[in-house]
């Protein structure tokens with residue numbers, strides 16, 4: 457079997473169009489546009505690139521966005537002060553602190569310093585708690601994007617066996633919660649594999665839907681995939697490639713060329729989950745603006 461390629465770029469375009477309409481409606485009702493503040497600490501090239509994409513997408517759909525570029529040697533206290541100012545700034549309905557943060561800063565403190573109603577990343581304990589209770593408010597954008605792709609592609613999630621490789625706070629864990637709750641594009645039996653899992657392949661081979669979210673290239677090889685499975689690759693790693701002008705190329709967690717011969721559908725890297733993360737962030741910003749205007 458050769459897999460159908462799921463285009464995150466195409467589905468993200470649909471979401472952008474929908475969000476642009478919602479932004480117009482919001483502006484008509486409230487007289488101002490939703491706003492997003494992005495906090496970028498340090499100069500990690502991958503983070504810079506992600507933030508640029510988020511800025512561009514905001515502009516495209518009519519969301520006001522400002523990025524605060526902050527030196528990596530900022531103290532935790534100063535950063536908390538900036539977060540507090542943004543919490544009290546009415547122009548911004550959403551605040552996104554780009555991760556990772558420098559090692560000397562406690563990420564949990566910063567995230568929990570956000571106004572939970574502005575936490576469009578869905579990482580604040582209150583939002584994570586609501587998701588775990590089956591009452592989601594802000595869900596992290598990547599899991600939301602994966603779920604949206606499955607829905608748009610007509611892939612049956614209800615009753616399926618989903619195996620997720622990776623338990624990160626940003627992807628694996630919230631995705632497991634999202635897909636196992638009741639409702640559309642959910643109601644699956646979910647297994648989460650991680651570095652403590654004894655025999656990862658024994659689990660992945662059962663998967664109707666296999667999600668690779670370990671952040672390590674070649675985590676999922678063809679011998680780990682059931683014939684006809686849907687394979688979603690969340691990983692994005694930069695690997696050295698001297699044939700490219702940039703000196704690197706992006707690769708996922710899945711051995712794409714071999715796995716696409718076994719799967720029924722697969723997401724590419726780039727152009728798969730990445731654009732969906734950006735698209736769903738936009739939706740979360742509009743949701744934040746609505747919650748704060750209510």
Ligand code: GUN
Pocket residue numbers: 506552553554555556577597598626733
């Ligand atoms: N770094 C990598 N992905 C993300 C994301 O979705 N949100 C934030 N804040 N940082 C990230």
